[in-house]
Amino acid sequence: MTPREPPAWQTVETPARNTLYGVTVFGSGAVAVGESGVVFGRPNGEGWQPIIEHGPAGNSRTLAAVAATGEGARVWFAGESGAVGTYDVAGAVKRDFSNVDGIDADWQAVAVTGAANEETVYLATDEGAVLRLSIVDRSLEVGEFVRPPTLATGLAGLEALDDGRLVVLSRGGRLFVTEDREQWTTVQFQPDEFVDVAAQSAAGNQKSATSGDVGADGEAITAIRAPGEGYRYADGDSFSFPFGQPTLTAVSAAVGRTVAVGTGGGVYRRAPDGWVTVTTDNDRTLRDVAAVPAGDEGGARDVAVGAAGTILERGGIPDGTADWSEPPGGDDEEGGSIY
Incomplete structure (x- = not known):
């Protein structure tokens, strides 16, 4: 029998009610995604709050997965019927890339490497087909699907190193x-x-x-x-x-x-x-x-999400350096595209 240890994880009160399927934690907070396209954020140690209510395209497609760029400046999420979107922490900039190149696959996993505006993104279907997206010179480049040659039983997990x-x-x-x-x-x-x-x-x-x-x-x-x-x-x-x-x-x-x-x-x-x-x-x-x-102070930070909007935390989310409400520099506008 696996030994038990004293309580360390606590349920957090949030406005979330839909089932949450994915979560990512980074320097200035955390983001969770789930049923009907909900996206919840926890900025700079504040409480959890809705940042997108009906998915990147506004059509309530369920989001299955979420991942952040290396420094946490941008979050990518994906889900059913080709739903793909991003959220930039600084300025709360939201972008919709759903059905990119006409692809309406049900995305089950997303993985991201690199910093914002230089990132590489991998989207995977339930069948294990993986699509590579790259940001090059602030433009979105869509690669070809690849699939492990003997994957015959569906996707369990995806990681980009x-x-x-x-x-x-x-x-x-x-x-x-x-x-x-x-x-x-x-x-x-x-x-x-x-x-x-x-x-x-x-x-x-x-x-x-x-x-x-x-x-x-x-x-x-x-x-x-x-x-x-x-x-x-x-x-x-x-x-x-x-x-x-x-x-x-x-x-x-x-x-x-x-x-x-x-x-x-x-x-x-x-x-x-x-x-x-x-x-x-x-x-x-x-x-x-x-x-x-x-x-730096030795405290671990973990977040788990699940049924009926459940969010559990260990260690809490400390204050970060990015202001989620501060408009970004340059010519970027909310809802626009920098790519």
Whole structure:
């Protein structure tokens, strides 16, 4: 049985009522997305508040995933029927890129690398097809779809590493890693019910693995199965580890720590000798989690989101340096495009 530790995660009162499917945390706050296109923000340590109510196109398409640029200046989100949008923290600038190039796919995952206006964005469908978007000279460039050659059971998770590699996990437990999106390294885990992946490159990554578990070159990948089992892949080797009896839904990591969530308000923290079940004050299903490295004062910041607008936090969101209400410089206007 996974050991328990005293309460650390607390439910936060918010205006959110719809199920939330994705969350990202960055230097000046956090953003969560979900059912009917809702986007909630938590700026500069203030309370959670709606920043978009009906999706980027205003048609209430559910948003499934969210990710921020490296410095947290811009947030990308994506979801059903081709919904894609961005939110710039400074100036609250919202942009709609839904159905880019006429694509109306149901996006299940999004990953972002690089700083705003130089970022690379990956959007993935439930079938595991991945579309690459790039910002070059303040213009949006749309690449071609790529798909791991033997992915046959649907997408479980997607990660984009800061060194340029792409990590794709299938629900059937097949892990794919590529540098050029043509040649793929493949690892086969237990062949069913995988739900998410978190990875770290030697160059570092926002979703990094527990420092004690990374390989000699600083790389590690953590994959989880819904029935309560995880896999660690590093230095070309993999091993499994049990969580006990939970039903898992998502995993995230930060330097020195890894966190998974699941049904019944379940939160699970990686410890040196295994996994610890964290006591929470909520019993609703959690759909996503964002773990963030400890700050200069040593405090870790984590956020989990889920059913009926549930938001749990550990450590709170500290004051940031960006003013979410201050208009940006230059010629940018709300609702316009800089690309």
